[in-house]
Amino acid sequence: MKKTVKSLLKLLGRSKAALALSIALAAASVGLSLYVPILFGNAIDEIVETGIKFDVVFGFLSRAGIIAAVTALLQWAMGMINNRITYDAVRNVRRLAFEKIEVLPLKYIDSHAYGDLLSRVISDVDQFADGLLMGFSQFFTGVCTIFVTLGFMLYINPRVALVAALLTPLSIFVARFVAKNTHSLFEKQSKIRGSQTALVDEMIGGEKTVMAYGYRARAEERFDKINRELETTTRKALFYSSLVNPTTRFVNSMVYAAVCLVGAFTVISGGMSVGGLSAILSYANQFTKPFNEISGVITELQNALVCAGRIFELIDEPAQPSDEAFGELPPIKGNVSLQNVYFSYTPERPLITDFNLDVREGRRVAIVGPTGCGKTTLINLLMRFYDVDSGVIAVEGKNIAEVKRRSLRSGYGMVLQDTWLRSGTVRDNITMGKPDATVEEIIAAAKATHAHSFIKRLPQGYDTEVGEDGGSLSAGQRQLLCITRVMLSAPPMLILDEATSNIDTKTEIRVQRAFEKLMSGKTSFIVAHRLSTVMSADIILVMRDGNVVEQGNHSELMAKGGFYAELYNSQFRR
Secondary structure, eight states, rough: OOOHHHHHHHHHHHGGHHHHHHHHHHHHHHHHHHHHHHHHHHHHHHHHOOOOOOOHHHHHHHHHHHHHHHHHHHHHHHHHHHHHHHHHHHHHHHHHHHHHHHHHHHHHHHTTTTTHHIIIIIIIIHHHHHHHHHHHIIHHHHHHHHHHHHHHHHOOHHHHHHHHHHHHTTTHHHHHHHHHHHHHHHHHHHHHHHHHHHHHHHHHHHHHHHHHOHHHHHHHHHHHHHHHHHHHHHHHHOOOOOOOHHHHHHHHHHHHHHHHHHHHHHTTHHHOOHHHHHHHHHHHHHHHHHHHHHHHHHHHHHHHHHHHHHHHHHHSSSOOOOOTBBBBBOOOOEEEEEEEEEOOOOOBBOOOOOOOOOOOTEEEEEEEEESSSSHHHHHHHTTTTSOOSSEEEEEEEEEEGGBBBHHTTEOOOOOOOOOOOOOHHHHHGGGEEEEEEEEHHHHHHHTTTTTTHHHHSTTGGGGOOOGGGGGTTOHHHHHHHHHHHHHHOOOOOEEESSSSTOEEEEHHHHHHHHHHHHHTTEEEEEOSGGGSSSTTOOOOEEEETTEEEEEEEEEHHHHHSSSSHHHHHHHHHO
16 A cells, blocks of 8 residues: 555656645634634624624624635635646556556567456546545544644633543544445445456457357356455445444544533633633634545545556556667568567466577468468567567578567558447548548559549448447458558558458459559568468478478478378368
């Protein structure tokens, strides 16, 4: 918790001037509001001594009314400032979280549920904002009220003030004890809420599969289990936190009774006037009230701090090492080499071991093999989505670990089996890799991939808005747009990972012809399960268990009668 508080103070440190002004307004509004009992006490003493004089009473009431109006104005200004501080902090923390997600290693993203990350950035930040706003609204005012009230009480009668000062802090000890025991429950609640969001995100994302396999009932069981766990944890947390208010109210009632008793004896003994007793009783009530409010705020702050802890945990995650000190790749022709490369996602399960490969510019390299043999992993290493454990991957003789990632990735055009389109127009998605492309270039690229015909049939053509991940477009249409994106940017090297898997056979033949033109003279890496699409490759790498077990062109590998021939015959044997 200390680390979270430190991070929170650092975040709020950007609003030092606003915080200082908020505290000053809190002190001023509290001071003015607490001056009113003095006026009423003086009015009572005046009536006791000289009888009722309406002009004198009206004078006291007028001053009290003016003070109340000024106090209300100060409180409004303080509320506006507190809102500004809170939502500035929320905006900054969400920005920091999103920026951190953008620079986190892909390994972190792959190892965490997307729903949990969403929960941290959305739900946890909202909970954090609610607790922070309540803290600003009540905590500052409460603290100021305690000190100013104590000052007025000491001014009227130090002995009675001492009674209130000694007994009231008991409520703080009670609140602290309860809060300490509820922190772990709020922490558990926040984690369960993240798991629930992750499950909902998972089920919505795979709704068709859930329905197709009759998984709905089991999905509901999983959700109900998490939901019941969340309910139980939340009820426990709220039960224990709700003990704060009644226990502190009991302590405060004892304080008020003690002040009444001591104050009455003091008036009888002539140590204090009746008006003074009236004022000090009002202050005794005001003095205990902030302890109730602060104890209530502590519950919200506990929840807010837990949520803030999850957010700052994300923000404090180590980003992938900066490469700004590195240089750019030389002009890319397409020479790629891998020397003694070792890689594994987890240390106890080696995947790629002592991998060597030398690809000259313009060569077409196909990568084939059974599922899980390391084909896509090799692509991840070439693009430096993951760094090798040992060994060297070089482009144009330059170690890619010693150049800017942007420089490396700008040299590749990549089309994956899993398509991705962002919210925006069709044109926005096509020009992602080349924002300054002309209309003629966009249309030419779309015609080359045979996407132009279906784009023209869309309601607004190239200006049609597509929703998240392609919206209502079919899987084949989404993949054609991704291929068009690469066709437009025309990079010197290509990576095609099952790039035509969602396209019908007729269109696939046309797209393959377009790829033939695109790949002409360019180094290309083609991952494929359908071996008919790689027969024309210059070199075919046959992988098994992270190692290249065979390599050569189609004719050479078929002549060997090895693992490639076995894979090929399994697909084409009648």
